[in-house]
Amino acid sequence: MKAGALPRILVIDDVYGRQVSGANTDRSAICLQLMIEDMTSDQTADAVIHQPIAQAVFCRGQRPARAVVGDLVENDLQGTLELIDSGWHGRQPGTAPWALVLLDLRFKSGRVTPESEARFGEGVPGGREEDVDSSTFFGLRLLEEIQRRHPQLPVVVLSDAPRETVSQRSTVLGAVAFLSKGQASAAEKLGEYLRHHALVPDPTGKIAGNSISLLIALRSARRAALGVESLLIRGERGTGKESLARYIHCNDPRRASGPFISVDSGTLTADLYASELFGHVRGAFTSAIADSKGAIVEAQHGILFLDEGLRHVGRRENQARRTLHGR
Amino acid sequence: MRRALRAPLHEDAGAAIMWRRRVAEFTHDWLRNRFLPRVHAWIAITGADAEARPNLVETLVAGIREWDVRGDEALMLSEDYCEIMSPRRFIDDVAIHLPSDVGEFLRRTAFACWNARHRIDSRVEHVRSAHARVDTNFRRWNASARAHEAVIALNGVASECEALIAALSALPTTARL
Numbered sequence: 067m068k069a070g071a072l073p074r075i076l077v078i079d080d081v082y083g084r085q086v087s088g089a090n091t092d093r094s095a096i097c098l099q100l101m102i103e104d105m106t107s108d109q110t111a112d113a114v115i116h117q118p119i120a121q122a123v124f125c126r127g128q129r130p131a132r133a134v135v136g137d138l139v140e141n142d143l144q145g146t147l148e149l150i151d152s153g154w155h156g157r158q159p160g161t162a163p164w165a166l167v168l169l170d171l172r173f174k175s176g177r178v179t180p181e182s183e184a185r186f187g188e189g190v191p192g193g194r195e196e197d198v199d200s201s202t203f204f205g206l207r208l209l210e211e212i213q214r215r216h217p218q219l220p221v222v223v224l225s226d227a228p229r230e231t232v233s234q235r236s237t238v239l240g241a242v243a244f245l246s247k248g249q250a251s252a253a254e255k256l257g258e259y260l261r262h263h264a265l266v267p268d269p270t271g272k273i274a275g276n277s278i279s280l281l282i283a284l285r286s287a288r289r290a291a292l293g294v295e296s297l298l299i300r301g302e303r304g305t306g307k308e309s310l311a312r313y314i315h316c317n318d319p320r321r322a323s324g325p326f327i328s329v330d331s332g333t334l335t336a337d338l339y340a341s342e343l344f345g346h347v348r349g350a351f352t353s354a355i356a357d358s359k360g361a362i363v364e365a366q367h368g369i370l371f372l373d374e375g376l377r378h379v380g381r382r383e384n385q386a387r388r389t390l391h392g393r
Numbered sequence: 394m395r396r397a398l399r400a401p402l403h404e405d406a407g408a409a410i411m412w413r414r415r416v417a418e419f420t421h422d423w424l425r426n427r428f429l430p431r432v433h434a435w436i437a438i439t440g441a442d443a444e445a446r447p448n449l450v451e452t453l454v455a456g457i458r459e460w461d462v463r464g465d466e467a468l469m470l471s472e473d474y475c476e477i478m479s480p481r482r483f484i485d486d487v488a489i490h491l492p493s494d495v496g497e498f499l500r501r502t503a504f505a506c507w508n509a510r511h512r513i514d515s516r517v518e519h520v521r522s523a524h525a526r527v528d529t530n531f532r533r534w535n536a537s538a539r540a541h542e543a544v545i546a547l548n549g550v551a552s553e554c555e556a557l558i559a560a561l562s563a564l565p566t567t568a569r570l
Contacts, residue, residue: 186418
């Protein structure tokens with residue numbers, strides 16, 4: 067996958083998003099664990115991940131981003147929402163929107179003291195009572211606002227086994243999944259969430275574009291690839307139905323290694339179309355110079371794309387129906 | 394040192410809140426936020442999934458070795474648990490004066506009922522045994538000369554930490570009889 071085509075995710079977490087005097091080791095560690103590249107540009111990368119699954123921008127969700135002993139750290143709803151907006155509607159031309167947001171629930175606020183730094187890390191305050199009250203988690207407040215402003219933006223809650231109430235409320239608010247910090251399979255889980263929920267451009271570049279509506283269509287296509295046997299793609303001529311079918315083929319784990327066979331019925335008569343689909347023996351008609359298995363057999367374990375597929379259905383309906391039902 | 398790390402026990406309700414807060418600080422703020430990501434990061438580097446600057450590796454190793462300092466907090470939490478959360482403390486709050494032997498009998502009975510209903514002894518033992526398994530794997534990692542053995546040991550630390558967090562989370566935080 068090209069580096070530029072990696073999904074761009076936003077991580078909102080008080081510990082991983084904070085700026086420190088040197089490198090934020092907590093952030094470096096979570097990047098290595100989740101196999102994500104840090105693109106925040108507030109520190110020099112101190113590790114190279116060979117096959118990253120995403121590029122991440124980290125945000126503390128609090129003011130100030132870099133706190134020292136004596137500073138008061140406060141949750142920053144407005145600033146965080148502005149950052150989300152800037153990577154959604156207000157992004158640079160040619161840049162993909164946030165593919166996904168990883169959101170912490172508990173944010174420690176309050177005064178940074180030598181004791182809090184010794185216990186929780188540089189620039190981390192000791193926390194207030196309301197920070198640990200699950201009904202007032204800052205992460206839930208953020209989640210509510212994100213869903214209100216950007217309902218298409220998938221949010222994965224980055225938290226350790228939340229209590230039942232938090233889990234229910236997060237789900238109601240629209241979180242698509244939970245990712246437990248420190249979980250052994252966290253990178254695999256994140257990869258799965260990216261495939262299933264994220265707004266990601268086509269990494270091959272064959273379907274070019276970063277518009278939110280296109281990325282939503284690609285996400286629907288990836289989901290369809292995982293769950294259905296037959297699929298109808300509708301659209302005007304030239305809108306890229308075959309490209310989308312090839313994208314589905316590439317993203318179908320059961321069929322990606324099989325062939326992609328395309329039959330364009332728009333250029334064939336009904337009889338030739340049937341012959342293309344079901345095959346023929348040598349000499350069956352004038353131009354039948356060799357036996358042909360037909361596209362249906364050739365597409366075994368892969369995908370058969372019937373371009374303009376409804377054109378001949380009327381005349382060959384029974385044949386087609388028997389074939390599809392008997393697959 | 395172990396007592397120094399323990400938070401002061403105030404009056405009972407305050408002590409229960411403080412105990413829950415200590416659990417959150419241990420499991421969420423330290424184990425989940427800091428210790429386990431370092432463990433997995435070290436495994437990724439050693440398993441050649443990533444390359445890191447030497448100073449990052451040193452910092453990760455130092456972070457993993459914090460187990461030596463903070464790992465026993467799990468034992469302290471389990472030791473304090475019965476004292477703080479047991480309903481026997483409610484007997485002391487009864488307004489009427491009780492003869493000392495009656496009071497002691499009621500305290501023991503309250504604890505026995507609570508223990509029997511919620512299998513407290515067994516749950517506390519789960520915390521201790523999970524801690525011991527983390528500790529064993531940690532010592533094995535610390536003593537490993539070969540990368541392969543060290544990765545196996547540290548994977549053991551990670552999975553047993555999950556068991557430790559689960560065991561601590563399974564301790565009832567209300568004292569219902």
